[in-house]
Amino acid sequence: MPLFPAALLFLHLLAAAFWVGGMAAMHFSVRPAAVATLEPPQRLAFMANALSRFFFGVSIAIASSLASGLLLVWTMGGFARVHWNVHAMLGVGLVMMALFLHVRFAPYPRLLRAVAAREWPVAAANLNTIRKLVVVNLALGVLVFVLAIVGQAF
Incomplete structure (x- = not known):
């Protein structure tokens, strides 16, 4: 593989690993540790x-x-020349991006406002919404990895 495409692939995989791995770390490690060790006001501020x-x-x-x-x-050579799994990865990735933008510009700002106002039930509800959407995005991210690896076989 020539250097330029190899560098692009490295950047692409690094970005995907950061995003999907970060969601897994936040969901399976950071959040449970915060729940186990912090009271709701500190936990909500920490998570925000x-x-x-x-x-x-x-x-x-x-x-x-x-x-x-x-x-x-x-x-x-463009989309007409790539395997079907590339189209599928792009489609799933665009859904993931849309979900992230929704989280980033809807429940997340509400979480920040509720934490600043010390409205803990409102903050908790928004953090729970973010958690649920992260689980969906995490599943979609794993699907993208499956498409990337297994999709080549079909």
Whole structure:
């Protein structure tokens, strides 16, 4: 594989690993640890802060993944020349991006406002909404990895 496509693929995989792996880490490690050790006011403030940092990285990962993926398709001759699984990965990835944008611009700002106002039940409800949407996005992210690896066989 020539250097340019290899570098694009590396960037693409790195971005995907950060995003999907980060969701897994937040859902299966950070959140349960926060629930086990922090009272609701501290836990909600902690999670809002952790999500702020994570969402910044996800924004970079999304831009990197989309740009590198489209450039990879271009180096292969365009969408007419790539395997069906590339189309499927793009479709699922766009759904994931839409879900992230919804989380980032709807329940997340409400979480921040509720934490700042010390409205703990409202903050908890918004964090729970984010948790549910992250589970959906995590499942979709795993599906993208399956499409990338197993999809080549079909």
